[in-house]
Amino acid sequence: MLLGLDLGTSSVKALLLDESGDTLGDGSASYAVRAPRPGWAESSPEDWWEAVLEATAAAVGRRGAEVKALGLSGQMHGVVLADELGLPLRPAVLWADARSSAELAAYRRLDDDLGRRLANPPAVGMAGPSLLWLREREPDTYESARWALQPKDWLRMRLTGEAAAEPSDASATLLYDLIADDWSYAAAEDLGLRTELLPSLAPSAAVAGTLEGEAATDLGLRDGLPVAAGAADTAAAMLGAGLLRPGPVQLTVGTGGQVVTPKEGPDPDPHGRTHLYRAAVPGLWYSMAAVQNAGLALEWVRKMLGASWNDVYEEAFAVPPGSGGVTFLPYLSGERTPRFDPGARGAWTGLGLDHTRGHLLRAALEGVAFALREALEALEDQGTLAPELRLAGGGTRGGSGEPWRQLLADVLGRPLWLLPDEISSVASARGAAFLAGLASGVYPTAEDTLPLTPEPESPIRPGETAYEPAYERYKQLYPRLYG
Numbered sequence: 388m389l390l391g392l393d394l395g396t397s398s399v400k401a402l403l404l405d406e407s408g409d410t411l412g413d414g415s416a417s418y419a420v421r422a423p424r425p426g427w428a429e430s431s432p433e434d435w436w437e438a439v440l441e442a443t444a445a446a447v448g449r450r451g452a453e454v455k456a457l458g459l460s461g462q463m464h465g466v467v468l469a470d471e472l473g474l475p476l477r478p479a480v481l482w483a484d485a486r487s488s489a490e491l492a493a494y495r496r497l498d499d500d501l502g503r504r505l506a507n508p509p510a511v512g513m514a515g516p517s518l519l520w521l522r523e524r525e526p527d528t529y530e531s532a533r534w535a536l537q538p539k540d541w542l543r544m545r546l547t548g549e550a551a552a553e554p555s556d557a558s559a560t561l562l563y564d565l566i567a568d569d570w571s572y573a574a575a576e577d578l579g580l581r582t583e584l585l586p587s588l589a590p591s592a593a594v595a596g597t598l599e600g601e602a603a604t605d606l607g608l609r610d611g612l613p614v615a616a617g618a619a620d621t622a623a624a625m626l627g628a629g630l631l632r633p634g635p636v637q638l639t640v641g642t643g644g645q646v647v648t649p650k651e652g653p654d655p656d657p658h659g660r661t662h663l664y665r666a667a668v669p670g671l672w673y674s675m676a677a678v679q680n681a682g683l684a685l686e687w688v689r690k691m692l693g694a695s696w697n698d699v700y701e702e703a704f705a706v707p708p709g710s711g712g713v714t715f716l717p718y719l720s721g722e723r724t725p726r727f728d729p730g731a732r733g734a735w736t737g738l739g740l741d742h743t744r745g746h747l748l749r750a751a752l753e754g755v756a757f758a759l760r761e762a763l764e765a766l767e768d769q770g771t772l773a774p775e776l777r778l779a780g781g782g783t784r785g786g787s788g789e790p791w792r793q794l795l796a797d798v799l800g801r802p803l804w805l806l807p808d809e810i811s812s813v814a815s816a817r818g819a820a821f822l823a824g825l826a827s828g829v830y831p832t833a834e835d836t837l838p839l840t841p842e843p844e845s846p847i848r849p850g851e852t853a854y855e856p857a858y859e860r861y862k863q864l865y866p867r868l869y870g
Contacts, residue, residue, distance in 0.1 A: 388453045389829065390446070390608075391820030392439060393620060393813070394461035394539050396420060396430075396481065396642050399438045401446035402816035403454070406829050408839030410809060413816075414445025421478070426485040426729075428512075428720075429478035432467055432541055439542065443606050451607040457546070457598065458823030459617030460624075460815040461539025463559045466514040468521065468532040473544035476528050480517040481538075483679060483720050485729040487516035490523075493578055494561065501574045506565035506655035506663045511721065511729040515561035518580055535584040539617050547596025547614050550586040554665040555622035557588060565653045565663055565672070589616040591667040592825035592833070615819075615826035618667035621645055621675065623818030626667045628779055628810055629840035631833055636766070636773040638759065638803070639780040639814075640795075644681035646763050647673050648771050660725040660765040667818065668833040674769065676724040676762035681755050684717035684733065688751040692744055702745035703752055704790045708797075708853040712737040713746045714860045715754030716868070722758070725765045731869060737860075752791060753854070756798040757861040763799060777843055778803040779811045797851040798858070804843035 388411060393400045397420050403412035416438035421429050447454065464482035469475050480486075494502065494509035494516070509516065514535065522529045536544065537556040544550050557563045557570065562585065564571040575582045589595045595616035603610045618626070621639070625647065630637055636648045650672045655663050662675045689699055714736050721729035735747060767773060776799065778792065796803045810817065821839075824830045 388450060388455060389820040389823045390443070390454050390457045391816040391818070391823060392443070392457065392459050392542070393623070393816035393819055394435060394459070394542055395620065396462050396483070399435065399442050400813055400816045401442035402813050402820055403446045403450070404817070404820045406824065408836070412446040412448060413813065414442040416441035420481065428481040428483035430481060431478050432475040435538070435542060436545060440605055447607060452609055454608055454612060455829065456613040456615065456823035456827035457608070458615040458819035458821070458826065459539045459543055460620045460819040461537065461542065461556070461617070463537070463556060463619045463621065464513045465538045466517045467536045467538060467541040468528060469534045469536055469541060469544070470531070471533045473534070473541065473548070473550065475541070476532055477525065479538060479541070480521070482512040483683070484517065485511045485721050487511045487520040488729045490516045490519035493519055497574060497577055501571065501577060503655065504564045504566045505561055505571060505574060506653060507561060508659040508727050509561060510723055510727055513559065513561045515578065515580070518584070519578060522580065532584060534586055536586065540586070543595060543614060543617060546598050546602050548599060549596035551589050551595045551616060552586045553589055553591045553595070553616040553618065555591055555667050556619040558665040559619060559662070565655070565665070568665065590669065591616050591618045591622070592822050594826045613827050615822040617819055617822055619664070620815040621647060622664065622667040622673070623822070624779065624814035625649065625673065625818065626821050626833060626836065627814040627816070627818030628777070628806055629837050630777070631668060631671065631837065635777055636771060637777040637779060638763070640681050640759070641780040642681065642683045644678040644755070644759050644762065646676040646759070646766050648766065649673050656769050658768065660727070661769060667822065674766060674771065676766040678758045678762050679720050679723055680717040680733070680758065684719050684755055685751055687719055688748065692747060694744065694748060699748050700788070700790060703748035706745045706749040708851055709857040710750035710753055711742055711746050713742055713750040714857065714864055715750040716861070716864050717751065717754045717758055724762045726865065728869065731865065734864070734868065736864060752794060753798070753857060754861065756795050757858050759795070760798055760858065761862070773801065775802040775804060775846065777806060779806045779814055792847050793850070796847045796849045798854050800849050802846035802848050804846045806843050807841045810841060
């Protein structure tokens, strides 16, 4: 048996697989994301640990002695300042945090070649800018830290007592040289950051330590269990969904939204609108267009309007496409692709006395779909061919979500191949379990996991073509508000 833990933004998922890739058990537990000030997003690593214990107990039950290895995946970009033993010195700063907007100027002053080798547009919420903010605003905590860890790397240290990083998460910190495939110590030094905060790198599928002592007892797992280095959640999801070769393009809709495609080499976006990161397997990279406000925005809208998810689908889809002229800009936490504007904010426009809650709900769904279309178009501008998409993520699942999936296909204008339920919403945890299998020798190579992943289901084909005027309104709204 193989155990995968996926440390997400607001919950952790645990997935127990047999060596054939079949699910034997699963569990999840949530924790708070706090905003002590406007624009901040933080979590307590100790809350993560309590949730890991709960989710693991649900997934494993009394079969802990049969687990061969453990693998990890986790939310990207965040940073945990920890002491020598891995104890957190303050709450973790998360990917959705926008406090470091002023620190982005330091990246624009980097030598051109150094900046090019980072291969990613500077954005708030990434570990590098967040560390610059912590150095300036919390210098005592910054100076007393021994490690700056990504969320899943902090969890691994809690499990094994060993500090380490791996390329897929490290490449998303803005402190990583994508061309050399290593930490960019030169960029860190030019930025004035302490390079000793960065732990040594291990391959994602390597054993990065073993489960020891109290952690093993608390989790109900055996002492000495191999723990894989793991991967960033998107990279792990690619492995878990069988996305290991250049060509396919996958859309994942969750808290945020990502459009990703594997690449054989480090080929940065010359327009600076998309990301380039390392995959979880050797010799593979991926381009990603990322939006911050997908399920995040829809959940906020649902709560603000006092609607259940059944209400959302029932009322929104009683309204015709175009939402009666109402447009929703979903930038509740700034935005990345293609804006890279941490100051962007959300809005409904075009409201009249004839509009109902259904119009607002429909506009919110359309606004998120339009944001995903802009992200896809940015990736296509880089040369990606996407005549069809694979669709994954918990934000599109469930029988009542069928009209939402059809809306996505209509807005994007191409077939969406739906990943099976047993893959889609747990792809990152599944990838983490596969990394455990690779680390322990259950699978000789990543290619050996491909037969374990079911093919996507029949496609959702685009039908409705009435969205073009609404999409044009959407594209014009941001320049009018922030131009």
